[in-house]
């Protein structure tokens with residue numbers, strides 16, 4: 397049986413929400429990650445950066461833009477244990493400036509993906525998956541990157557049935 401890992405980054409604090417700024421205590425991507433785990437099982441792993449981003453949405457936007465420009469690889473607190481044992485990896489993230497937050501690049505660059513299946517999911521405020529699937533294919537050489545799921549961040553709380561059906565179908 398295939399062993400499943402659900403790895404995600406999600407930021408709490410102020411976020412852009414249907415045209416205004418709102419503070420959230422649980423990240424949108426985290427909610428979707430939990431729905432996926434409930435539907436298909438597997439181990440859940442949250443990526444956390446050593447230096448946290450600003451609570452302020454506007455400051456965080458600038459920090460993220462700078463990291464993207466510099467192709468930064470922000471340090472992360474921990475890596476999943478026994479990564480090589482997983483053959484199916486759901487990879488979740490918010491869309492930041494059209495792709496994944498750079499800490500996901502830090503994580504993914506670390507592994508050999510030959511023979512593994514990646515199933516991406518992304519929450520966003522309208523840009524969908526952006527270029528993230530293309531970036532995943534570049535980064536995770538040898539992986540079979542399946543079509544991703546885009547969820548409107550503000551509707552993540554109501555996305556359980558959509559996420560569950562997609563996750564089951566993707567396996």
Ligand SMILES: Cc1cc2nc3c(=O)[nH]c(=O)nc-3n(C[C@H](O)[C@H](O)[C@H](O)COP(=O)(O)O)c2cc1C
Nearest residue numbers: 406407424425490491493494519520521522523549
């Ligand atoms: C730094 C930053 C950059 C963002 N860039 C985009 C973007 O380019 N396109 C988009 O649709 N949403 C963008 N958003 C909105 C987030 O993708 C969206 O709110 C997402 O659901 C946040 O997920 P999280 O709560 O799991 O972090 C951005 C948010 C932040 C904080």
